[in-house]
Amino acid sequence: MKPWQNDATITHEKSEQPHQQCIFGGWSRMAQPITNFTIVEVGKANIGESHPSRVRADVTLVLNTRGDIKREWEHLRKHDICFLITCKPSTKPGTAYDYRQPFIPQVGLTYIRGCEIEGMLNTDGRVIEEGKRNLCFKLIN
Numbered sequence: 001m002k003p004w005q006n007d008a009t010i011t012h013e014k015s016e017q018p019h020q021q022c023i024f025g026g027w028s029r030m031a032q033p034i035t036n037f038t039i040v041e042v043g044k045a046n047i048g049e050s051h052p053s054r055v056r057a058d059v060t061l062v063l064n065t066r067g068d069i070k071r072e073w074e075h076l077r078k079h080d081i082c083f084l085i086t087c088k089p090s091t092k093p094g095t096a097y098d099y100r101q102p103f104i105p106q107v108g109l110t111y112i113r114g115c116e117i118e119g120m121l122n123t124d125g126r127v128i129e130e131g132k133r134n135l136c137f138k139l140i141n
Helices: 067-074 103-107
Strands: 003-011 018-024 034-042 055-061 081-087 109-121 134-139
Touching: 055 109, 103 109
Parallel strands: none
Antiparallel strands: 003 018, 034 055, 055 134, 081 109, 109 134
């Protein structure tokens, strides 16, 4: 994917803190940037555990891609598995990847979470079984 640090600093609407935006010099068929991520529910931890029993989130993507890839995204269904990845690269655009060096520091890989699709959301935010709407994810602990 070749994640690089964008030279431009942006300020997020909900935060006054400026942050660097990640840009990608590579390509992967199903990799798409997330435009909005909202945690909807955090379940209580099970007895003897310190992490939540479940976390539900709404994830919004803009599928500005080839038609065949867009159709693949639109055909994801309940119980399909995806991965949410956070990259905070420190390298400038055009920096070559050095295969002799460790991978994670070069790409700025910060977090990886697995998630299970619960369904598509309609314009009212209700889960529907079929249709071409927003995806609703359940994070896997």
